[in-house]
Amino acid sequence: xxxxxxxxxxxxxxxxxxxxxxxxxxxxxxxxxxxxxxxDSPEPFDEVYKGRRIQGRPASGPMHHHGDGFEVxxxxxxxxxxxxxxxxxISVVSHYAPVPTPRAAARAAVDELQGAVLLPFPAN
Amino acid sequence: MTVRKxxxxxxxxEKRHFVAAVLExxxxxxxxxxxxxxxAFILGDTDNGERTGHRSPxxxxxxxxxxxxxxxxxxxxxxTVTLPYWDWSTDRSPRSSLWAPDFLGGTGRSRDGQVTDGxxxxxxxxxxxxxxxxxxxxxxxQLGANVRELPTRAEVDSVLSMATYDMAPWNxxxxxxxxxxxxxxxxxLHNRVHVWVGGQMATGVSxxxxxxWLHHAYIDKLWAEWQRRxxxxxxxxxxxxxxxxxxxxTMKPWNDVRPADLxxxxxxxxxxxx
Numbered sequence: 001x002x003x004x005x006x007x008x009x010x011x012x013x014x015x016x017x018x019x020x021x022x023x024x025x026x027x028x029x030x031x032x033x034x035x036x037x038x039x040d041s042p043e044p045f046d047e048v049y050k051g052r053r054i055q056g057r058p059a060s061g062p063m064h065h066h067g068d069g070f071e072v073x074x075x076x077x078x079x080x081x082x083x084x085x086x087x088x089x090i091s092v093v094s095h096y097a098p099v100p101t102p103r104a105a106a107r108a109a110v111d112e113l114q115g116a117v118l119l120p121f122p123a124n
Numbered sequence: 125m126t127v128r129k130x131x132x133x134x135x136x137x138e139k140r141h142f143v144a145a146v147l148e149x150x151x152x153x154x155x156x157x158x159x160x161x162x163x164a165f166i167l168g169d170t171d172n173g174e175r176t177g178h179r180s181p182x183x184x185x186x187x188x189x190x191x192x193x194x195x196x197x198x199x200x201x202x203x204t205v206t207l208p209y210w211d212w213s214t215d216r217s218p219r220s221s222l223w224a225p226d227f228l229g230g231t232g233r234s235r236d237g238q239v240t241d242g243x244x245x246x247x248x249x250x251x252x253x254x255x256x257x258x259x260x261x262x263x264x265x266q267l268g269a270n271v272r273e274l275p276t277r278a279e280v281d282s283v284l285s286m287a288t289y290d291m292a293p294w295n296x297x298x299x300x301x302x303x304x305x306x307x308x309x310x311x312x313l314h315n316r317v318h319v320w321v322g323g324q325m326a327t328g329v330s331x332x333x334x335x336x337w338l339h340h341a342y343i344d345k346l347w348a349e350w351q352r353r354x355x356x357x358x359x360x361x362x363x364x365x366x367x368x369x370x371x372x373x374t375m376k377p378w379n380d381v382r383p384a385d386l387x388x389x390x391x392x393x394x395x396x397x398x
Contacts, residue, residue, distance in 0.1 A: 080257075080328070084179075084308065085171040085297035092257050092328040095166055096307070096315035097270070112326070114236055117259040121167065 042070055045103045052113075054106035072106050077118040081105050092121065126195065126393035128345070131208035131222055131338055132215055133396070139227050142208065143243045145201040146334050147250050154197055159255040159331045161377060162190070166328035171295040174367045176376055181290040181360060182369035183306050184347045185383040187340050189375065192392055194337060206393065209341035212317050216274040218267040228335055230267070237264035237323050244334060253324065253332050263333060264323030271319045279311040284350050289360045294368045301350055301357075305343065314343050345397075348389050359383050 044057045052075050059071040072079045072091070080092040081102055088098035089105040093112045099105050109118070134142070149155040165177030165186075177186045191207060198205045215222055223230045229242015239262070244251040246262035253261045286301040296308035307315030317339050318325050324332040331337070351357075362371045369375050371384050390398070 080167055082170060085293065085295050092163075092167065094326055095328045095330070096318040096326060098308075113258055119257055119259065121257065 042102050045106075047103075049107050050110050052110050054103070054110060056102045056106060070102055072102050072109075074106060074109055074113070074118045077120055079106065079109050079118060080121050093118075126199075126206045127396055128206050128341055128393050129208050129396045131210050131227070132220070134208055134227075136226065138208075141202055141205050142198075143227070145198045145205045147243060148201045149197055150251060156255050158190070158194055158197075159329050162331045163255065163257075163328045171293075171297065172367075175295060176369055179296040179303075179306070179308065180368055181294055181302055182375055182383055183302060184344070185359070185369075185386040186375055188344050188347070188386045188389070189378060189381055191337060191340055191344060195393075207337055207341045209345050209395075210335065210338035211342055212274045212320075212339070213277040213280050222335070222338070223267065228338075229263075230265075232263075232265045232323060236260075236262075237266055239263045239265055239323075253329075255329050255332065256324075257327055257329055265325065265333065266322030268320055270322050270326065271316055274320050275311065275313045275316060280313065280346065282311060283313055284346065284353055287354050287357050289357055291360070294361065294365060301354075305346060305350075313346075314339075344389070345395055348395065348398075351387070359387060 041058060042056065044055075046053070046055045046057075048054075053073075055073045055076075057071060059069050070081070070083075072081045082090050083102075084090065084098055086098075088100060089102050090096070090098050091105045091109050094105065094108045097108070099108055129138075146155070162177070169175040169178045169180065171179055176182050177190075195205075195207045198207070210222055218231050222228055223242075225241040227242065229239050229244055232239050239245050240247060242248075244263050246252075251263055253263060283301065283304045286304055288300040290302040291298045291300040296303065296306075299309065304310040305313050307313050318330060321333065321335060321339075324330060325335060325339075359371050361368060364370065369383060372382050374380060374382050389395075
């Protein structure tokens with residue numbers, strides 16, 4: 001399984017980098033929250049979960065309509081998320097199991113990925 | 125005439141023909157086009173925007189047409205093959221013959237979820253996961269790990285007894301038969317089965333697992349059972365609904381078929397129980 005080992009190694013390296021970066025980045029992200037969010041937008045987050053950096057923030061890219069203006073990243077790769085009518089969230093790697101928040105969707109994605117890299121999704 | 129049979133009753137020969145036809149579609153590249161189409165609709169269907177394949181009234185006719193396309197592709201390889209269905213309310217164990225090495229193969233190993241037996245195991249070399257959302261190229265499953273129980277027959281019956289096909293707002297918040305069958309509300313039938321299987325089946329690229337077709341063939345059969353139980357109930361809505369496919373509107377991506385054209389499955393196939 002050389003392929004898998006290499007991917008795992010890459011994942012670990014990315015996680016270590018993210019862990020170092022998270023300490024410096026989490027504070028500014030949190031302080032920027034009030035200005036960036038509107039009344040119904042979820043709280044931004046930036047944390048290391050199971051060795052991987054997960055981030056949630058108001059969207060800047062073209063995918064904003066699916067997440068209601070919110071985007072989620074795993075090790076800086078965008079994770080396609082969607083908000084359901086009842087306020088719950090799903091992602092493309094856990095599409096049939098709604099969770100309460102985008103942070104929970106990011107954590108569920110990390111659980112699902114078992115260290116694998118997320119692939120960027122095409123804009124549509 | 126095409127007869128769709130319960131997978132539990134297939135002969136060894138029928139299983140062999142089905143598997144061979146699926147593998148040939150994979151080899152030729154036609155299989156992955158179905159995965160791509162499904163994921164595009166999964167990503168594009170939203171509760172407050174345009175919605176066609178999922179979380180909307182057309183969930184059922186859209187998947188009926190999608191399965192018909194797939195079944196026709198299989199039959200172009202082997203005219204004797206039809207889509208079997210998986211009644212997960214009866215065959216509810218990872219020890220079911222569905223998951224045996226002569227058919228779909230079993231659950232994934234604990235380390236990485238990789239399926240290690242059957243014709244779709246990565247080690248057999250015939251089933252690369254090409255349309256994917258992460259770096260893993262092998263088929264994965266975790267049968268029963270993410271949710272313990274498949275739906276029971278009593279839960280299925282409770283949904284089949286809902287007399288209204290669908291209701292405003294025609295999305296994942298709706299009451300009525302369609303959304304309870306899809307699983308965004310209530311006891312949760314269709315969605316829960318995706319989660320129970322795990323692996324790619326729990327993701328937007330769920331048709332990467334051939335059990336996708338057997339699951340949806342049974343969801344499709346439940347629609348037919350619901351029609352039989354509720355003969356005075358029809359597809360809704362019937363007109364003028366923004367972002368939603370009304371009874372007489374055409375559906376993407378085909379643009380040549382309306383829900384109205386797909387209500388009667390006997391125009392295309394029958395079930396072994398019909």
